[in-house]
Amino acid sequence: MFLKSADEPLRSNGGVEQCQAHTSIKTRFEAVAVPHLDAVHRMACTLSRNRADADDLVQETFVRAFRAFERFELREYGARPWLLKILHNVFYTTKGRRRRELLLEDVDFDRFPDGGNGNGTEAASAETVNWDDFDEELKIAVSQLQPEYRVALLLWAIEGLSYKEIAEVCDCALGTVMSRLYRARQVLGKQLREYAQERKLSTERFT
Amino acid sequence: MNCPSFHKYIVALADVQTEVRENGEALEHLNRCPSCARRVADLTGLKAALVRVHGEVRAPQHLRDRVLSSLEATQAGFAQAESEPLRRKVATGPRYRLMVPVAIAAALLLAVSLSWFPGMGETRAGTITVVTGGVVADAREQHRRCVSRPGADHHDASLPRDLAGIAQRLSSDLRLAVIAPDLRMHGFALVGADRCGILGLRGAHVLYRSDSGGDALSVFSVSRITTLGSVAPDSASVRHEYYVSADEPGEALSVVLWHDGPQSYVVCGDRPTNALLDVVDEVQVAGVTQPDSLTRPTDLLALCSTK
Numbered sequence: 001m002f003l004k005s006a007d008e009p010l011r012s013n014g015g016v017e018q019c020q021a022h023t024s025i026k027t028r029f030e031a032v033a034v035p036h037l038d039a040v041h042r043m044a045c046t047l048s049r050n051r052a053d054a055d056d057l058v059q060e061t062f063v064r065a066f067r068a069f070e071r072f073e074l075r076e077y078g079a080r081p082w083l084l085k086i087l088h089n090v091f092y093t094t095k096g097r098r099r100r101e102l103l104l105e106d107v108d109f110d111r112f113p114d115g116g117n118g119n120g121t122e123a124a125s126a127e128t129v130n131w132d133d134f135d136e137e138l139k140i141a142v143s144q145l146q147p148e149y150r151v152a153l154l155l156w157a158i159e160g161l162s163y164k165e166i167a168e169v170c171d172c173a174l175g176t177v178m179s180r181l182y183r184a185r186q187v188l189g190k191q192l193r194e195y196a197q198e199r200k201l202s203t204e205r206f207t
Numbered sequence: 208m209n210c211p212s213f214h215k216y217i218v219a220l221a222d223v224q225t226e227v228r229e230n231g232e233a234l235e236h237l238n239r240c241p242s243c244a245r246r247v248a249d250l251t252g253l254k255a256a257l258v259r260v261h262g263e264v265r266a267p268q269h270l271r272d273r274v275l276s277s278l279e280a281t282q283a284g285f286a287q288a289e290s291e292p293l294r295r296k297v298a299t300g301p302r303y304r305l306m307v308p309v310a311i312a313a314a315l316l317l318a319v320s321l322s323w324f325p326g327m328g329e330t331r332a333g334t335i336t337v338v339t340g341g342v343v344a345d346a347r348e349q350h351r352r353c354v355s356r357p358g359a360d361h362h363d364a365s366l367p368r369d370l371a372g373i374a375q376r377l378s379s380d381l382r383l384a385v386i387a388p389d390l391r392m393h394g395f396a397l398v399g400a401d402r403c404g405i406l407g408l409r410g411a412h413v414l415y416r417s418d419s420g421g422d423a424l425s426v427f428s429v430s431r432i433t434t435l436g437s438v439a440p441d442s443a444s445v446r447h448e449y450y451v452s453a454d455e456p457g458e459a460l461s462v463v464l465w466h467d468g469p470q471s472y473v474v475c476g477d478r479p480t481n482a483l484l485d486v487v488d489e490v491q492v493a494g495v496t497q498p499d500s501l502t503r504p505t506d507l508l509a510l511c512s513t514k
Contacts, residue, residue, distance in 0.1 A: 059270075
């Protein structure tokens, strides 16, 4: 589906046509944007520390998106990345954070094409975890990730965005997305392995 | 293909990207290298686990209702604002005269009904309320008075000339959280600032003028206007209750007001209400300077500054 940006000219013969134009825009917006409410809500919960803030974030996102809808064109990314990008911007600007917080671990992954840590050694994530055994622990570990890693991870895994779409949403370079995903997976794997060892699970469960 | 060469395909295979699936060389390596196969399986497993743990989260119904109501309120604001320019251009016919009070009534009704939605307490109303009367009139009057001040450029000579400095100094002097946002992206440049409040309240007034020199815009930071709003002064509600001026015959100035804890902020300008609300977004994002003695549990926002 491809939508051109709305360009409803104002009519000069009274307010009725204007009301109809506004209703039409709102109807189109609801058809395009509201189906992605669940995805926006999930990301808001990922970013916010409590449900009330998340709800406010969702509401603000949709209001801003509605105001900007006439300028929106459904291009290669679609409505969901657009909404998530607005949410990302709203969260970081209203919280007073710079839109590009440079993490100490944020390196350009394009510099490490071998998928490792850049020094040619086998990456730690080669030690795998049986993810099926750690649902609750995984939830906790994800919640403890730095927000930028958590967002990238969940956009990749839950929302199924491509790296390019994630970069667009998070307003960062493609290499940065890959780096954040790599680090997020490293951290999760390490935490769950530590948990398993603490619980004295059988080492044979680790491959 | 060796393992280092294969590594770049690991994530793509876990993401089931078909163009990689069709890469015979990569698949051949996958079939004969247990280590790389294990890594692909690990990523695939992680993705599946994350979907299982997080993927079932759905927006609750009250949030859905709240979003839809916000869209209604925003649309009502558009309708009310759009009617004003037309009023200047064409003679008002009976149908048009009917639409304006209907739009206002709809906005008011919506503002009342929103507070009844479950899960939305007084601190999370998210309403746009149309108001008339003293606050709006006084804001307009103060704006006009300062804009038409003969000779002077509406600037207290003791204040700095940069936005950040203005906000800092006035916040300190007035014991208020004063805002002096950079509105150049909206086509407004700083004219000056002075210690002008509205309704007799102590406050700061930052005046801007459009690049064309025609429109003026005022941003007032005052102590809380208690005659408007149901939100408690000590609540953390920000950007959730807006008060906008009604459409009035022969009146070009729109007013938008909101509260933030012990402060109130008023934006007044010669633009339709929805355009002014866009400026308000920028004003709110720009940030607030706290005087030293005030403390807030929320993070302080960065000052905007001229570049």
